[in-house]
Amino acid sequence: AQKITQTQPGMFVQEKEAVTLDCTYDTSDQSYGLFWYKQPSSGEMIFLIYQGSYDEQNATEGRYSLNFQKARKSANLVISASQLGDSAMYFCAMRGVTGNYGQNFVFGPGTRLSVLP
Amino acid sequence: SQTIHQWPATLVQPVGSPLSLECTVEGTSNPNLYWYRQAAGRGLQLLFYSVGIGQISSEVPQNLSASRPQDRQFILSSKKLLLSDSGFYLCASADRGLNQPQHFGDGTRLSIL
Numbered sequence: 001a002q003k004i005t006q007t008q009p010g011m012f013v014q015e016k017e018a019v020t021l022d023c024t025y026d027t028s029d030q031s032y033g034l035f036w037y038k039q040p041s042s043g044e045m046i047f048l049i050y051q052g053s054y055d056e057q058n059a060t061e062g063r064y065s066l067n068f069q070k071a072r073k074s075a076n077l078v079i080s081a082s083q084l085g086d087s088a089m090y091f092c093a094m095r096g097v098t099g100n101y102g103q104n105f106v107f108g109p110g111t112r113l114s115v116l117p
Numbered sequence: 118s119q120t121i122h123q124w125p126a127t128l129v130q131p132v133g134s135p136l137s138l139e140c141t142v143e144g145t146s147n148p149n150l151y152w153y154r155q156a157a158g159r160g161l162q163l164l165f166y167s168v169g170i171g172q173i174s175s176e177v178p179q180n181l182s183a184s185r186p187q188d189r190q191f192i193l194s195s196k197k198l199l200l201s202d203s204g205f206y207l208c209a210s211a212d213r214g215l216n217q218p219q220h221f222g223d224g225t226r227l228s229i230l
Contacts, residue, residue, distance in 0.1 A: 033215040043205055045221035052216055091160065095215050104176075105151075105211070105219055109160045 002027045004092050004108035011113050013082045020067070021077040021111045023092030029053075032096040034075040035105070036066065039089040048090075051075055079113075087115045119144040123208045123222025131230050136181075136195040138225050140208030143189070150191040151209040151219065152183055161207070167191060203229045 003026040013019035025034065036048040051059045051066045059066040067076040079086055092108040120143040130136060142148055149168055153161040163176045165183035173183050180199060184192045191208060205226050209219040 031215055033217075035218050043207075043224045043226070045207060045209070045219075047218040047220065050216060050218060093219075095211075095217075097215065104163065104166060107161045112158075 002029070002094055002096050002106045004094055004106050006092055006108035006111050008111045009109075011111055012116055013079075013086075013113065014116050015084060016081055018078060018080045019082055019113065021079070021090050021092075021113065023075045023077065023108060025073050025075065025092070025094050025106075027073075027094065027096050029096040032094055034066070034068070035093040035095070036064070036075075036077045037091045037093060038086075039091065039110075041088070045091070049077070082115045084115050084117060087113060089113075119148070119210050119212075119220040121208055121210055121220055121222035123225060125225060126223060127226045127228075129228045129230060130198050132200055133197050136193070136198050136202070136227070138193040138206055138208075138227075140191040140193075140222055141189055142191075142210045145189075145210065145212055147188060148210040148212055150185060151211070152191065152193050153207045153209065155205040155207060155224075157205070165193070198229050200229050203227055 005024045032053045034051045038046045049059050049061045049064045051068045058068050063080045065078045089110045089112050091110045093105045095105050122141045151166045152164040155161050167173050167185045181195050205224050207224045208222040211217050211219045
């Protein structure tokens with residue numbers, strides 16, 4: 001079965017510093033996609049970044065980058081130059097091919113990030 | 118890109134009353150559609166997903182049901198709400214392909230009294 005683990009229930013970071021949010025995954029699939037989402041207190045889920053299992057380079061989107069270590073099955077999100085608006089819940093998710101043939105996404109429990117002024 | 122319309126944003130219902138939450142999608146065709154529930158401060162619980170019109174898969178047995186009467190319309194229903202149905206409900210849409218993310222609506226906060 002596919003599983004996402006986020007071991008940090010809460011994280012604090014000083015404004016303008018970088019922060020790493022951990023994500024490890026478990027799957028027997030060879031092909032899969034990894035995603036990070038941000039959920040502010042208002043509730044909407046915002047897609048941040050994607051990494052494919054066969055991508056050799058780490059994904060980057062603006063201040064977001066994904067530290068992908070396939071052998072360790074980890075896909076950590078790095079936020080550079082944190083801003084107060086980055087305070088939110090962050091979810092790691094995976095989409096694979098087994099089970100429901102890629103129809104389902106598996107989400108981690110989330111990490112609440114608080115950016116301090 | 119896709120736009121997910123979900124309404125209402127907030128709903129207060131008495132125990133035992135019916136429920137209908139609607140979600141419509143713009144900007145794509147034949148997407149996979151999903152209903153999630155989220156308790157306060159917790160993760161996402163997948164309730165239903167659909168790969169096509171009239172095709173519904175349930176992930177969690179409960180008193181809720183879902184329907185997909187049109188390609189880009191997904192409805193969550195209940196005949197009789199329970200207190201435990203309170204929560205934040207999110208509709209999501211995703212194109213096929215492992216590299217396709219889910220796009221979410223703004224959610225409905227449902228309170229059962």
